Amino acid sequence: MSNSSAAAVLTTADLDEAMRAVRTLLDIADLDCAEVDFEARIASPDTLARVLGVLPDLEWWALSGGERGSSKDGDDPVRCLPVRVHDWSRPLDRAEPFVAALGADSAAVRWDLNAWPEVPGAGLEMVSEKYAYLTLTVNSRDLYQDEPSRDHTVHVHVPWAENCPDRINWLAEQVGGRFTGRVEMAPL
Incomplete structure (x- = not known):
């Protein structure tokens, strides 16, 4: 296992602005064999229904409380809310419909x-x-949805090295953002 450094380059309350920044960064990146991964905490039955409409075979499990359950056990996710969801290695065209389905729930969408x-x-x-990733956190400031918020953050992943801030600053400039120094280690 390796780690990348995920640097916040744009935080905005405007989800459309965040998605425009993601699209700009995707236009810069080499997308040969690229894929997208999803992670979310879903509490709303309406959001769950919309997300399952986008990713019908989504993996999920109950987050807490007396009710336990998971997709692996064939349980009804609505009866287990709130749930944590994961989905990996999807085609890039699944990302925007997933983001649109989220409502007020929090998630991280990572483009590999x-x-x-x-x-x-x-x-x-x-x-x-090995180190080229892009993550959009929706309704959360961090990669793991531990800091819920009403805004959305675009993170660029790079290896942590001497010229890392140069890459981060250059990518931030491309989307009208700026690197504030906020970096999270992201196990991959």
């Missing part, structure tokens, strides 16, 4: 990229797939 490209004019070398 092939690479961040070389940017000779900025002195940046290519960053390989």
Whole structure:
């Protein structure tokens, strides 16, 4: 297992603005063989229904309380709310419908990229797939939905190295954001 550093480059209350930033960063990235992963905490039956409409075979399990259950056991997720959901290795076209389905519940959507490209004019070398990720946290400021909020944060993942802030700052500039120094370690 390795870790990447996930740096917050844009936080906004406007989900459309956050999605525009994600699209801009995806346009920069090498998407050959890219995929998307989902993680969320869902408390609302309406949100659960919308999310299951996007990802019908979603893995989930009960978060807490006396009621226990999981998709693995064939339980009814509505009876087990709130639930934690995970879904991995999906095609990129599932990301925006998933985000649109969330309502007020929190989630992290992570794009597993092939690479961040070389940017000779900025002195940046290519960053390989091992460290090239992009995460949008919806209704949460952190990767694991431990800091619920009414805004959304775009995080870029890079290896932690000497020139890491240069890459982060360059990516932040591309979306009109800025690197505030807030970094989370992200086990991959």
